[in-house]
Amino acid sequence: MPKFLQVVSVQEAVQTITSIARPVSTETIPLEEAGGRVLAEDVTADLDIPGFTRSVMDGYAVIAAETSGAGEALPTILRCTGRVLMGEGTTAPIRRGECVYVPTGGMIPPGADAMVMIEYTEELGDQVLVQKPVAPGENLILQGEDFKAGEQVLPGGTRLSPQDVGALAAVGRTRVEVYRRPLIGIISTGNEVVPVGTTPSGSQVRDVNSYLCRTVAESCGCRTRSYGIVRDEEEALAEVLNRAAVETDGVLISGGSSKDARDHGATVIARAGSVLVHGVALAPGKPTIIGKAGAVPVIGLPGHPASAYVVLMVLGIHLFGGLTGGGPRPSRVETAVLNVNIPSTRGREDYIRVSLDRDDGKKTVATPLFGKSGLLNTLVRSDGLIRIPAGAEGMEAGTPVEVLLW
Amino acid sequence: MPKFLQVVSVQEAVQTITSIARPVSTETIPLEEAGGRVLAEDVTADLDIPGFTRSVMDGYAVIAAETSGAGEALPTILRCTGRVLMGEGTTAPIRRGECVYVPTGGMIPPGADAMVMIEYTEELGDQVLVQKPVAPGENLILQGEDFKAGEQVLPGGTRLSPQDVGALAAVGRTRVEVYRRPLIGIISTGNEVVPVGTTPSGSQVRDVNSYLCRTVAESCGCRTRSYGIVRDEEEALAEVLNRAAVETDGVLISGGSSKDARDHGATVIARAGSVLVHGVALAPGKPTIIGKAGAVPVIGLPGHPASAYVVLMVLGIHLFGGLTGGGPRPSRVETAVLNVNIPSTRGREDYIRVSLDRDDGKKTVATPLFGKSGLLNTLVRSDGLIRIPAGAEGMEAGTPVEVLLW
CATH class of the missing domain: 3.40.980.10 (MoaB/Mog-like domain)
Structure with a gap:
């Protein structure tokens, strides 16, 4: 029985x-279709990401120590020996007294350890006047700073958000194993x-x-x-x-x-x-x-x-x-203040439909819709549910409540 | 330019x-595929929903006035003249001194105006002892109480939630016009x-x-x-x-x-x-x-x-x-308390990634991840964003913040 x-x-x-x-x-699918799916493998970085130390702004790659004390009145004067192009490598190292133009995202030449933003420089022929000091590492993303080769990017069981899919793209995964x-x-x-x-x-x-x-x-x-x-x-x-x-x-x-x-x-x-x-x-x-x-x-x-x-x-x-494989779908929850007393029976969880009155800058007010449980219209017209825990005998007006939004 | x-x-x-x-x-699609789509027409009820007055529990349909004063010691005694079957109609009206058994969801016979829950009755042969009074309308859903024929069920522009799809099913829409x-x-x-x-x-x-x-x-x-x-x-x-x-x-x-x-x-x-x-x-x-x-x-x-x-x-x-056609996707938002000061520049909205520390029963704590904006790892490892309004010069530790969850 x-x-x-x-x-x-x-x-x-x-x-x-x-x-x-x-x-x-599990199945293996193209990364294009992986948004919202649940990863069934641990994914690690195939390479250092980024694979090179890059600039986060347009400006000049320098040896930071040389800019010490630089200001508008007494700039550090460096000789510009070249321009880095996007997507291309750079092998010529910079030496003392030199700088190289690097656009946002470009590779920092060997020898340089900081970027000076273009707004703090002045170009005079092949000379660059640096008007602000920079510290070592300033305005750079270091090789492998995002993910080191072999580092775990995402564990199995992750429900793939857009940024997770982006991280999988960054580490070169065109296909992934998902449930x-x-x-x-x-x-x-x-x-x-x-x-x-x-x-x-x-x-x-x-x-x-x-x-x-x-x-x-x-x-x-x-x-x-x-x-x-x-x-x-x-x-x-x-x-x-x-x-x-x-x-x-x-x-x-x-x-x-x-x-x-x-x-x-x-x-x-x-x-x-x-x-x-x-x-x-x-x-x-x-x-x-x-x-x-x-x-x-x-x-x-x-x-x-x-x-x-x-x-x-x-x-x-x-x-x-x-x-x-990804656990329950995350809920949307909003805090509101109950506007009337709600009776309830101790020993069971009561779920009450509420409509919300959102008033900009004021507290959101939750009004229970005491409909008969068979009615669809209060379901359609409500904003969500509040839960009265099994241990409670109802809730009083003025109580802050968490509303489980539809 | x-x-x-x-x-x-x-x-x-x-x-x-x-x-x-x-x-x-717009296009017209089967209702089965309409979840999450945006309705492009106003939908009205084709019929009264429900199409008949129905019981919300198992018990006896009665004339409420006859149960006045009924109790365990002095029950109202009625003669049970039949049983309503699910999905079938009932035409025989009940008269004074009579009742009819109706299961949950069944049709109330003409003449009856309330339901007595079976737990408050006792059956003795064809007699039913009613041990509790009921008020007119009690334990019923009236014909058309959910939606009246011709009443608007959903306006165009509604992003269809599961309960909206349910309401469209209730009013007989097998196909709907959506954007x-x-x-x-x-x-x-x-x-x-x-x-x-x-x-x-x-x-x-x-x-x-x-x-x-x-x-x-x-x-x-x-x-x-x-x-x-x-x-x-x-x-x-x-x-x-x-x-x-x-x-x-x-x-x-x-x-x-x-x-x-x-x-x-x-x-x-x-x-x-x-x-x-x-x-x-x-x-x-x-x-x-x-x-x-x-x-x-x-x-x-x-x-x-x-x-x-x-x-x-x-x-x-x-x-x-x-x-x-449905407006911006609703966001998931969670309230948390900032745990450090965040500087910001007046005149622009700053969006700062935070990770959340949720401790059951205590306030959720938001820790800013001051990553370089090019890094994916802080994006993947954060829980969401906090917004520092354009008018503010940062936020102080201890401030309650709304976290826009990923």
Whole structure:
């Protein structure tokens, strides 16, 4: 028999999901496509980056010691022996009494140890008057200062930001090994649920949940496959779940909302593998199921779209994050001040939708939208969620709260 | 002649970009693919959602007035005349003294005006003992309570979140009109720049910027096309820019870092259309160019990758946001306390990379990474940027700061 509503904490539910959602296999892809993917190898620098000591400004490469005491009244006078061209090497060393023009990013000639910005110089024929002293190393990036050859640039498990992709480009990686984008199977259940293209009759409702599941999973770096709408019949659901467990890396079942339908979900997951959690101390979202079908993690979501969405945001992101190898997608959080008291039941985490009133220069105000959990309109019109911890009996007006932005 | 370094404020630069980056044309796509896209039409509800008054829990539909005063000691006794099945209609009205079993999400029969939760009832044969009073409307979602037929669900210009996609599903939209994903042309310039697959020799450096541009633009909902690496020659750059202006919706030129190269960029943009801004009071990022090639907006970025990246994050997001129709991508922001003094020059916005030290339960501490602006490693190892406003002469240790997270 599946465990029924032996409610666990949100933290335990997250731990359970994390323990069963392991990264899928890896693939090697062009760097152009690597943004947002999760690195599956440690990457080291192939060469010193930069490969030469370069200037960070337009000006003259000098021996710093020679500029000591230089000023407008008494400039250091150096002979300019040449100009460095971008992208070309320079081998002639500079000697005492000499300088060389180097543009921003150009190579510093051997012998020089600093750059004087062009604004602090005056050119007179082949002579350059230096009007400001520079210290050794000033205005330079040294060879290998960014990355030394062999130094680790990024560790495996990094979700690749644009600057990470830039660093991989700098060390010459045209292809990188990343975790495959996991495939999430999505099953809608419920005798009342009809396809979105249908005009519902009687007490039918359109299949909102499969679109929510799909969009959240994809925004977390997964691919998705829809298994359509299954009637609340144990054998029908078992057949589809077994198929999805073979074809995908993780499964979401968005439950029919009645108790009978919820029971079918747990029974079928138990038959296909095991039910690890049935019931989470979370509102909305209590009837959530966590389990495995074979080796594949499965989450059973509540039937109400707005409840299902909270479960996706609180628990689902750990499924997607575990399978992608990069951990849960970072959340956008904003601090605001609550404007009314919110009651809550000790022992469960309550997630309350709020709308934010942002007033430039003043504190942002969070107004709870006490909607029925089945309503989509408060979900669409809210800015995010606040969490009332399991240990609290509500929150008082004036409390600063962290809003988990949509 | 192009304007040269008549520096404008960041705010003026953003206004200029916003004024020239208009949404591209629209297309109609399947709802499955609409997550993250920008809606190009106002969407209204086709029907009342829900289409019938439904229960939010398992229990009995009753006439609320009949439960007045009900309690465990003196329950209201009703006769159960049937059970509503999920997805099916119900037409038999309930009358005084009657109730009907309705599962969560099921249709309320005519005549009933509230639901009693099953936990507050006891069933004795065909009699139901109601042990708690309910108010009219309690535990119901009314027909049309989510959206009334004809009511606006989402306005055009909405960047579609998962819950927005869910709302579109609820109102039966299998296809939606969205703005086309703009195509951004990316041109790298610089005689020193070589393709990433090349081992640089002499003072060559690999083409990091085109990867940065590509990854940021794509993360903001654009597509990209690379125009390769162009030498610092006016005619060569002019030819490529003209081609990109015909083929794309917006162009990024990542400039050679020398002054000569910067001048070529401005000259070529002026020839192809106009230079609107040359120089922004922004550090790093001062030599940024904003202009048009024909009708197509162009941003000329500094050559140093880390500077180019700041310009992409501060200004580029407005180009991408304007072209996509959805405005700049929302940023992730975190409040932290600065741990050292930061000097700054009044009259320009300084963006300083910081790393964050998050200590559970304590305030997050921001440590500036005073790297040279050409270094990628501090970019990769930092958590985000803090902005020092143009009016400030630095910031003192202990100041709360908003960190723009990568």
